[in-house]
Amino acid sequence: MTMSENTRLGARIRAYRNMRHMTVRALATQAGASASFISQLERGQTSSSVGMLRRIASALGLTIADLFSEEDDVGHRVVRRAQRPELPTGPGARKFLISQRPLQNMEMYAGEFEPGSSTGDEPYTHGDAQEIFLVLRGRITLWLGPAGSAAAHVLEQGDSVEYRTSVPHRVVNENDETAEVLWVVSPPTPSA
Structure with missing residues (x-):
């Protein structure tokens, strides 16, 4: 070079x-x-x-x-629902990347949780950024804190919570209808 x-x-x-x-x-x-x-x-x-x-x-x-990439000014970037990249999740759950790569100032994900599904059995962390979690439809329980001492937050449609991504967290749909959620993280966290 x-x-x-x-x-x-x-x-x-x-x-x-x-x-x-x-x-x-x-x-x-x-x-x-x-x-x-x-x-x-x-x-x-x-x-x-x-x-x-x-x-x-x-x-x-x-x-x-x-x-x-030399494309610093990428202009408007449209992501059609059917073209969202899907990330690996557990059974009954789906998570989609809404932001386009390369992630710049924030990252955004949409998720769907069928009844009884979750992000997994164990809470997880990723980096140390600010995360907002919003329930778009249904009812979700968001666990925040280490396993064994996590606090449960029951969130209904329109409810949100904000926390650091370094705090262990886990999403569970304990209800009988599919729930839709949104995650917004800023700045983007390193890939696992």
Whole structure:
């Protein structure tokens, strides 16, 4: 890569890191690199191996292709309901990505939970961002906190709750009708 290409790549990495409110040290830790290396890379003063770029992209919740995309101004991005990417979930539950990649300032998901379904038996966490959970239809129980001491929040249509993604959470539909929900996370959290 030329010095100019290194500079553009470094600027994109810095921009995505800043969007996620990550420090250089936090990105370095998640990518398995030194903070000085990440700093030099962001300033275009060094280049990187493909393996390291993959780890950096993963830590930022991106693909390696996102790091090289020159489409900073993508304009309006329409996602049709039938074209939403579906994420793996448990039986009776479906979760769809509404935001388009590369995730920039926020990520949004829609979910459907059939009666008796959940996000899984154990609460989960992802990064440390702000998350808003909204019930669009039906009734849901959202458990917040570590297993064994989590607080149950029963939410009906139109109810919402806000919490950090670092707090263990779990969604359960204990009712007899399908529920629809929405998650909004800002800044986007790293991919698992």
